[in-house]
Amino acid sequence: xxxxxxxxxxxxxxxxxxxxxxxxxxxxxxxxxxxxxxxxxxxxxxxxxxxxxxxxxxxxxxxxxxxxxxxxxxxxxxxxxxxxxxxxxxxxxxxxxxxxxxxxxxxxxxxxxxxxxxxxxxxxxxxxxxxxxxxxxxxxxxxxxxxxxxxxxxxxxxxxxxxxxxxxxxxxxxxxxxxxxxxxxxxxxxxxxxxxxxxxxxxxxxxxxxxxxxxxxxxxxxxxxxxxxxxxxxxxxxxxxxxxxxxxxxxxxxxxxxxxxxxxxxxxxxxxxxxxxxxxxxxxxxxxxxxxxxxxxxxxxxxxxxxxxxxxxxxxxxxxxxxxxxxxxxxxxxxxxxxxxxxxxxxxxxxxxxxxxxxxxxxxxxxxxxxxxxxxxxxxxxxxxxxxxxxxxxxxxxxxxxxxxxxxxxxxxxxxxxxxxxxxxxxxxxxxxxxxxxxxxxxxxxxxxxxxxxxxxxxxxxxxxxxxxxxxxxxxxxxxxxxxxxxxxxxxxxxxxxxxxxxxxxxxxxxxxxxxxxxxxxxxxxxxxxxxxxxxxxxxxxxxxxxxxxxxxxxxxxxxxxxxxxxxxxxxxxxxxxxxxxxxxxxxxxxxxxxxxxx
Amino acid sequence: xxxxxxxxxxxxxxxxxxxxxxxxxxxxxxxxxxxxxxxxxxxxxxxxxxxxxxxxxxxxxxxxxxxxxxxxxxxxxxxxxxxxxxxxxxxxxxxxxxxxxxxxxxxxxxxxxxxxxxxxxxxxxxxxxxxxx
Numbered sequence: 123x124x125x126x127x128x129x130x131x132x133x134x135x136x137x138x139x140x141x142x143x144x145x146x147x148x149x150x151x152x153x154x155x156x157x158x159x160x161x162x163x164x165x166x167x168x169x170x171x172x173x174x175x176x177x178x179x180x181x182x183x184x185x186x187x188x189x190x191x192x193x194x195x196x197x198x199x200x201x202x203x204x205x206x207x208x209x210x211x212x213x214x215x216x217x218x219x220x221x222x223x224x225x226x227x228x229x230x231x232x233x234x235x236x237x238x239x240x241x242x243x244x245x246x247x248x249x250x251x252x253x254x255x256x257x258x259x260x261x262x263x264x265x266x267x268x269x270x271x272x273x274x275x276x277x278x279x280x281x282x283x284x285x286x287x288x289x290x291x292x293x294x295x296x297x298x299x300x301x302x303x304x305x306x307x308x309x310x311x312x313x314x315x316x317x318x319x320x321x322x323x324x325x326x327x328x329x330x331x332x333x334x335x336x337x338x339x340x341x342x343x344x345x346x347x348x349x350x351x352x353x354x355x356x357x358x359x360x361x362x363x364x365x366x367x368x369x370x371x372x373x374x375x376x377x378x379x380x381x382x383x384x385x386x387x388x389x390x391x392x393x394x395x396x397x398x399x400x401x402x403x404x405x406x407x408x409x410x411x412x413x414x415x416x417x418x419x420x421x422x423x424x425x426x427x428x429x430x431x432x433x434x435x436x437x438x439x440x441x442x443x444x445x446x447x448x449x450x451x452x453x454x455x456x457x458x459x460x461x462x463x464x465x466x467x468x469x470x471x472x473x474x475x476x477x478x479x480x481x482x483x484x485x486x487x488x489x490x491x492x493x494x495x496x497x498x499x500x501x502x503x504x505x506x507x508x509x510x511x512x513x514x515x516x517x518x519x520x521x522x523x524x525x526x527x528x529x530x531x532x533x534x535x536x537x538x539x540x541x542x543x544x545x546x547x548x549x550x551x552x553x554x555x556x557x558x559x560x561x562x563x564x565x566x567x568x569x570x571x572x573x574x575x576x577x578x579x580x581x582x583x584x585x586x587x588x589x590x591x592x593x594x595x596x597x598x599x600x601x602x603x604x605x606x607x608x609x610x611x612x613x614x615x616x617x618x619x620x621x622x623x624x625x626x627x628x629x630x631x632x633x634x635x636x637x638x639x640x641x642x643x644x645x646x647x648x649x650x651x652x653x654x655x656x657x658x659x660x661x662x663x664x665x666x667x668x669x670x671x672x673x674x675x676x677x678x679x680x681x682x683x684x685x686x687x688x689x690x691x692x693x694x695x696x697x698x699x700x701x702x703x704x705x706x707x708x709x710x711x712x713x714x715x716x717x718x719x720x721x
Numbered sequence: 722x723x724x725x726x727x728x729x730x731x732x733x734x735x736x737x738x739x740x741x742x743x744x745x746x747x748x749x750x751x752x753x754x755x756x757x758x759x760x761x762x763x764x765x766x767x768x769x770x771x772x773x774x775x776x777x778x779x780x781x782x783x784x785x786x787x788x789x790x791x792x793x794x795x796x797x798x799x800x801x802x803x804x805x806x807x808x809x810x811x812x813x814x815x816x817x818x819x820x821x822x823x824x825x826x827x828x829x830x831x832x833x834x835x836x837x838x839x840x841x842x843x844x845x846x847x848x849x850x851x852x853x854x
Binding site: 379 | 728730732735736756757763
């Protein structure tokens with residue numbers, strides 16, 4: 123009794139994938155439609171197994187699943203698309219390659235003009251790239267100066283054949299040009315498959331290489347080519363004698379190579395391949411500098427724009443049904459088991475974990491700030507690349523990012539004060555210190571000054587936490603820049619913060635960064651005084667008093683407790699000469715020199 | 722034959738003798754016969770080589786299929802340079818014995834170190850409390 127219905131649903135499930143013509147939509151385009159139609163009229167559609175339905179004598183149309191109301195993809199994509207991991211079958215002629223993938227399709231005769239190569243089938247599997255794109259490969263590609271022929275949209279249409287599209291993209295010469303994203307420029311043609319000793323170098327995708335890189339490679343290949351001719355023979359002999367040699371056929375090797383090439387396609391090389399791009403850019407700049415304006419070297423990287431496509435998966439729904447199907451697939455995973463996490467609580471373990479959790483939290487905050495920081499840093503580059511009308515929006519975005527960065531350092535109640543707790547937390551981690559040092563140049567002046575004040579205020583605590591890492595000195599450069607742009611009042615404030623509570627200064631002096639910071643402040647004050655006689659530094663007595671206390675401390679502190687700075691600014695002597703008498707000045711000089719020498 | 726200029730690929734290494742270091746510390750030497758996109762390897766006439774000090778011993782293993790994620794590194798063996806070695810080759814039993822002794826000695830020294838540190842009231846920071854860059 124069950125013999126009958128079985129094959130019919132099978133046919134029906136095929137119909138899910140094919141249109142009513144019985145073809146998969148991926149195979150034909152609108153233009154091909156007419157030619158195919160003529161063939162079909164000639165040949166006729168294949169016969170559905172008529173015997174079964176006639177035998178049963180009942181209408182099995184009620185078994186047909188109701189028409190779909192949305193996505194044609196049920197669960198996983200069809201298996202007949204060759205997934206990327208499949209090893210290639212035995213070599214067969216390329217014309218039949220496609221057709222074997224769609225067993226239910228009509229075997230179209232070779233009279234279909236190959237001028238209109240069909241768009242790519244469901245997946246861009248390696249076999250297909252070369253077999254379909256064979257024709258474009260065989261004639262010389264465009265010269266380097268020509269930009270992409272297809273617009274972004276057309277290319278997206280070209281690549282996206284996961285779902286049947288209405289008007290298929292025109293694939294004339296544009297189609298040929300569209301293949302350019304995948305295959306490189308001048309290079310020897312692809313050799314024929316088959317002869318294992320056919321040592322014709324296969325032209326693979328070299329477009330993605332930076333032009334500088336390609337030049338280097340060509341040079342290297344030339345050198346090797348010269349040297350190889352002699353040694354080539356010996357290797358060949360050895361290979362001939364190896365009975366297990368060539369277990370991996372030429373075709374399989376190419377297949378792996380093609381997959382690896384596909385992995386190199388990128389929509390945003392500056393994002394995916396940041397270090398590579400920057401390295402070669404730097405190399406080019408260096409060469410330009412050395413060789414002085416030879417125009418051929420200033421090549422801009424022409425990156426093929428592979429369109430990034432978003433496939434939104436919507437689970438299949440049947441029209442007129444209640445509820446949804448429960449289908450679990452690659453696109454739409456479902457929870458299978460209830461895994462409950464139980465934590466054992468030992469008291470000591472708990473405490474340790476708490477400490478570690480806090481640290482993790484800090485690292486997490488730091489990392490989030492880093493991604494913001496990277497956006498801010500890349501802003502310039504992006505700005506140059508975006509078209510005019512989008513620049514305002516980008517600028518706005520940039521400002522919000524910077525603001526966000528600063529906000530994460532701040533206390534919520536106070537407007538301009540940098541939160542000590544936050545600051546301390548972030549700076550207790552090495553990564554955090556690095557972050558702050560990179561962040562400071564991007565903050566506007568008042569905010570940067572606030573950060574530096576915060577650092578000065580908490581210097582003893584920071585110094586203590588830095589004992590293991592010893593990386594506070596990363597901050598010297600950015601802090602210098604900030605100090606040099608500070609006003610006299612804020613400078614005085616800074617000095618005050620540094621001295622802070624009783625006993626802070628000696629602690630500051632013990633730390634290398636602390637001493638350096640102090641010297642920087644004093645040196646800047648001195649510069650202000652000597653360059654601008656009207657400067658406000660001397661308006662109130664604060665500056666003078668602060669410097670007095672500093673000198674007192676410097677003299678009081680034993681040399682062993684005085685750490686040597688990273689560098690000693692030259693104008694300190696003139697500074698001290700304003701405030702102290704000769705005897706003390708000499709003592710100071712001795713001390714400072716001692717510290718300078720004991721570096 | 723230049724398959725992928727500017728990239729690292731194992732295709733040109735096929736049918737050559739290679740030394741493969743695995744994540745569990747084993748060293749395999751064999752002829753690389755086949756690869757795939759995950760760098761899974763098929764090694765032919767494989768030999769597992771155990772090194773202790775200046776001695777080494779080979780255990781013949783046959784054909785190995787190694788999952789790519791477990792490989793630390795691999796490199797081609799220069800057949801000419803392989804002959805003149807400073808290392809001394811010994812039998813399998815001997816090398817296994819040597820390995821056992823070495824491991825025991827290492828465990829002993831670890832234990833002593835830990836004890837000494839504990840006595841002084843210090844603590845060695847665990848790897849996870851240290852900062853990563």
